[in-house]
Amino acid sequence: MPQTLDSPHAIPDDGKNHDFKPCDKAHSRGPCPGLNAMANHGYLPRSGTNIGFFALKSGLQQVYNLSFPLAAFLSGVALAACGRGFFFRTLDLEALGLHNKLEHDASLVHQDAAVGCPFAPKEVDQKLLQQLLTYAAPGHGMTLDDFARVRHDREAQLQVPLTEQLEKNACAEAVITWLVLKQEGSGEVPLGQLRQLYGEERLPDGWKRPKKPIGLFEALGLVKALIEKVAKLRDPWKQS
Template sequence: MGIGQKLTKPFYDLFVLIWDTNIAVVNLILPQLEPGHVVPADAPGHGGKWPEYVPPRDGDSRSACPMLNALANHGVLPHDGKNITFRELNTVVRQSFNFAPSFCFFVPKFAADFLGRSYWSDKFDLADLSKHNAIEHDASLTRHDVAQAPDQGVPDQELVDELLNRATGKASDGTPLLTKRDLSLQLSKRRVEAKQSNSAYTESLFHNMFGSANSSTMLTIFGGRVNDLRPMLSEERFSGDWEPRVLSRFGLTMAAFNFTVLPVERGVDTKALEVQG
């Protein structure tokens, strides 16, 4: 991050905080979106109708984030995952997943900053977002650590199955749901395992919170539904007729998101597992 970016960052952060809080309040007042109309009518995925899924080809760029990879696999982002503008990412993520505008500005802006690029004018490849200890971090729920698995664009099926098989909740139709407790337990297990197996393992409060935030999208955007999460995490594709589970008029704010993220992180208990081990 350049000197100019460092000087302006506090102002951007304050602006986003105020913006996000205002959106959260408005979401409490206005009626929710109707199911089937969460993705805008002029955007890919409206009514659950996503463009055709095409697995990544040799030379395509993919990240450590299954949701972004799915957007590329369906051609909502460029299929090769290259030369994407940060502003394009903002728009596509907002329309596809119903994150609030404040959220969709903050995360791409954060990504641009840690890559040393301009949010307003520069481009990136999806693989760039896997820069270690920025958004990508050790003890992921769907990838082994970069020291053991350098290609973070590919999910680890064993880890995905282990996560989804942990689901203890049930939807109204009887299908399995991941819960906050399930995520906390799996995050605890992954942090202990990664620390034991990876001599280069690093951990900080920031990375732990980011890990819980990444995981919590499974509970918010996907409603914890294992039947939707399995194709997303395994093949990085949308299940048939899928749409975001967040129905807030202006999308999921960071303020609302924290009501899921903080309990998930508070539920992580690595010490108990270390004692058992």
């Protein structure tokens, strides 16, 4: 890992090997680059299967410095929506691709699910990734306003609008990405880091997790703000 153990941004050392290893065909992966990256680095089972609540919650805290409440909330939602077994107690990453559960059309870097297909594509569409990166101003990274414009433009191409809940899911993904990767001071996500996390599903070279834990209410507030930004782009006269 690029961080040193004495860095305030370092991922806590658990004594395991966390070198990046691309998944193979036997591994379970879904359309969430952040969780796929965790599995590709061994912070989740590299197989991507049989992931329990505590393993998922702890991994989100360890790697991305999500607070306990936020990590627990996201883990609980994922298992409740896509888990299997008694009380949905384990998760395979590929199950996150179940169409219109948590996954949705108008993804930032994935094609929409084919008509009648229960799963969305888990492979990153490189064309969509390149389009995403063009939303940043020249010489700058991605701001939250840039993510709002991407979300607006992707959703504008849909024949059937996203439900209110799926739009929240879509905006939550963008918000968590921004909170985890944004640089202190500028509030911008470096394009190279976004390309590696989304395009290669690996932790970016030189990436440092946020100094302070990312809180649940902080994230929820920004999701609401991003939804409002997208709504204003649809209707510039809309009042917040």
